[in-house]
Amino acid sequence: MKLITKELEKRFAEVGDQSQSSNPLIIAKFFNPCGSQTWYATEFYKENEICFGYSTGVGFDEWGSFSINELQEVKLLLPGLKIERDRFFKEIRFKELIKEQDLEI
Template identity: 45%
Template sequence: MILITDDLRARLLANGAVATGTNHVPVVKLFNPVGAATWLLTELDADGDTLFGLCDLGFGFPELGSVSLAELQSVKGPLGLGIERDHHFAPRYPLSVYAEAARIAGHITEAERLLQHAAATLALSQFELPPDAADDKRR
């Protein structure tokens, strides 16, 4: 599977070219299909390998940081399965909201109530969207 398409790469690079400290909306969600690791990525450095975003290796301590695209592409788990891209991920908030929700939950989450709470905690409620019943069925 191609983790980062040309379109996603262009968006990640554009975000990476903006001044640091920008609160981007995640561009892509990657995950380990046989484990708890998840990455919400917002930026790609000009080196074409260093991604930035919210990283959760499944130990209960998600954190903002960098990860190597080459390393993610090289991961091979049981049955030869590698890291995959979540084709259904539709970001609704900037990365800071996902980070705050992950801090509260102990893992990256897309639970709308938790995201709304995190947005309110960060005083970013203008990013709230109406709840979608289809999202509740996916959780």
């Protein structure tokens, strides 16, 4: 599965920089189907394939950058499984997401 599609690239470009927002729009969700790791992307920088967003299940929850190329290269314990993009994820504001998912901030 391709983690960043042309449609997602376009949407990230439309939304643009959200670094000054206290309640950014989460545009895409990536997850480990074998574990608890989840990455919620608010921004994508095509030139270096880097997203900015909120990650959970990776030691502790935090805002930061993550590499799409590195996510695509992760080797999971079960053969054939890789980090996936939630194709059914609907855009949501961060504050609504934390209430809905009962996340810690």
